[in-house]
Amino acid sequence: MLSRRLGQAAMWLRGIAILAAFFYPVWTLHVHVFAQRIEEAPLSLAASFLTVQAGAILLQLLASCAFKWAVDLREGRSRRARPRILRELAAHVAGDDRRAALRKLERRYATDFDRSMERFLSLVTGESRERLTVLASELRLVSRWERRARYANDREQRRAVECLGLLAGARGGKALRRLARRSTPLVEAAACRMLARSADQRGAEQVFSLIVGKGYLVRVLLAGEMRRHALDLCDSALPIEAASVDTRRLTAALELAESWRMALRLPFLAEMMQHPSPEVRARALRLAPLAAGGQDVEPYILAALDEDSELVKAAALSVTASLRAPSLLPLLERFATGDSGELARLACAALRGFGPEGVGILRKLLLYGDARSAARAAEALASGSGPALGLEPA
Amino acid sequence: MNLETIEILVHRFYFLVESGIILYVFVINSIYLLLTVMAFVSMRRNHAPFSPGEREALMRSPLMPAISLIVPAYNEAMSVQESVGCMLKLDYPNYEVVVVNDGSKDETLQVLIESFHLYKSARAPVGALSTKPVRRVYESSDPIRLVVVDKENGGKADAINAGINMATSPLVMVVDSDSIIDRAGLLQMVKPYLEDPERVIAVGGTVRAVNDCEVHDGRVTRIRTSASNVANFQAVEYLRAFYGGRVGFSLLNSLLIISGAFGLFKREAVLEVGGFEHATVGEDMELIVRMHHHYLDRKQPYRVVYVAEPVCWTEVPQTLKILQRQRKRWQRGTVESLWRHREMLLNPRYGVVGMFAFPYFLLFEMFGPAVELLGYALTALGLVFRIISPGIALLFFSVSIVFGILLSTSAVLLEEMTTLRYPSWRDSVRLFGTAILENLGFRQLLTWWRVQGLMEGLKGKRGGWGIMERRGFKAAPQQ
Structure with a gap:
């Protein structure tokens, strides 16, 4: 609760800081540029506002283009790199020593290498997993995952936890135990899940x-x-x-x-x-x-x-x-005709599960009970039986 | 008093009102901007959909709470088969769909009976919300969990209440019958409840425009902008409304609205406050405000949460006539909801809701359009009577318009940097273009309609089901 509140307070502070960063140039432009050219203060302020707004929109457009371009670039790289990485990993698991090639690939395509390693680790067991674990250790992936599990955002943390959990011989156990004790619910759950699995x-x-x-x-x-x-x-x-x-x-x-x-x-x-x-x-x-x-x-x-x-x-x-204790039948009948809708429904369902004696009581309620009891009895009698029970098709 | 004095007084009064309006515009836009920035910070930090492993664990978990999807339908014969079919294909281990036919005059019920092989069921209501009489209850003989409630016409709220009465699950989700939910939408939607089951009483998700997106087998397979500008304007508007406002209000636990097209509620909480209100056109907002009112009155801990990730795709109006009707209805709903719970306004007993959210909605959502319109009118008058120069008028007008553009482009950027639902460059360009263009005419048109809605709301005009001209979902091309 307290950590949630603190997190929210930090978020609000960050939001206010960004807003202040927007208004600061407005004021600076007003004081140092427009006020010297425009006599009326409100007009000068409006002009500086307009300038900063236009600049912010332009920046957003540029950011959008850059982001999209980066995504396209990343996807293109992944498409090229992943098959190569997977091929080399497969050869390494099969017994070839491909550490040199893999090291190069890891340096060049760190993110794709992580993803490919994660995928491969989840596919293999026994000796192959042991071999990959040694490789991950040598390439310092394990320490990277441990770092990420501690400091990254929620999504990356969970990803790192899953990677650590896949390592052979409980190599990531210490980090997982620590994260399972104190983190966000999803990271805790991921850590517990990986610990429970092995x-x-x-x-x-x-x-x-x-x-x-x-x-x-x-x-x-x-x-x-x-x-x-x-x-x-x-x-x-x-x-x-x-x-x-x-x-x-x-x-x-x-x-x-x-x-x-x-x-x-x-x-x-x-x-x-x-x-x-x-x-x-x-x-x-x-x-x-x-x-x-x-x-x-x-x-x-x-x-x-x-x-x-x-x-x-x-x-x-x-x-x-x-x-199915017969001594319970009178009690169930009492509940089935009671005021509480939820309990009456449960009692009717229980009577139906009792077999012939229960069904007999339900039939009695259907014929002689009040409207509510009769409806519940009918519902219980019909439950799970569908149209076969004799209910007319629509 | 001579003519000169009168002129001076008029000038002073004019500048006083105009300054007030400028201050108002500045405050409202600053709040919007802060909320957008907050959404940005929060979504970059907390945007964490379930991983495939987690989804699998949830799908297999026997502890997942059951959900009843309540789908009110009125004259939906055209689309009901497809949309109910979509709803039956969601990824969730334990849910049922309860369609409520609210006395449709078309073939809605017949379509449902024939498409899903319904038979007359003896299922009895569990809840005790008062509704128009239920004629029949149907269940499907197929291995699907579908219940159809056929009742006399009583309006959308009445239909939802009838569905809630019939629902047996601890959670109920209200979904419009013309909507498509993301396949994993229920799993994401239930997340806040799983995190805090004792306090979370309502969860709202994001609604987006589906016009011209391709739909196949119950899922939106290709997301793109529409060929219709009116639909695109609304797509950007929805982004701004959902990402801009709701994230920030959710962080303050003072969210006053959860869309009636896509909201998850704790059934017990809805029953406790008396269900959806029949006598209002804004039943979704009214329920949330009533929930705040109820729980704060009793000092019971509760949370109303908005989550950005699960998306409900809905067809938005493509004609101005239908859009006008919709916006007037929404504005009337806002007026009615706020008026009914006016006791909460600036009442410290209701905490942030009473002291911030309620005044915000009153000042900026309810009266905002009227003030904006007054601003335009005064500027025009000032120009006509030469109280202000055209240069000044243009400058202030530009500041107001460009602020609106900034908010819209921020929402589009936020979408791109978090969920990236529109992957193509063409759609990005189109969205940014729309974000700029919608402030040059469309926003002003909406303002005018909202003022009309405000007037109708203040006069106490009533309304029933909103009429929407359906075009149907666009099918994906065959492979």
């Missing part, structure tokens, strides 16, 4: 511990990557987070576990379902269908349906269908 169990635990303390964007970007380590994390990192007093971390950890959508060993789940925080209880309830080992969660679900928190009730309703 991590062993211990490394995965460290990355998991890092990301549960980060923002939502980092977790969204890492959820898929961490799935590979899910079973190991359930034995090591998750129990540690479950013992944490920090509710935000705990919720984030449970959210990640839920996102993996696979059977997990969660011995601490019962405890989480009684946690003082409703967010944690709701997350734990959503995890219940994924818990391996046949834990009896029915009493917790029953208790959750009786809670005041809508969040917890919704979580409980969303998992009831997977339990």
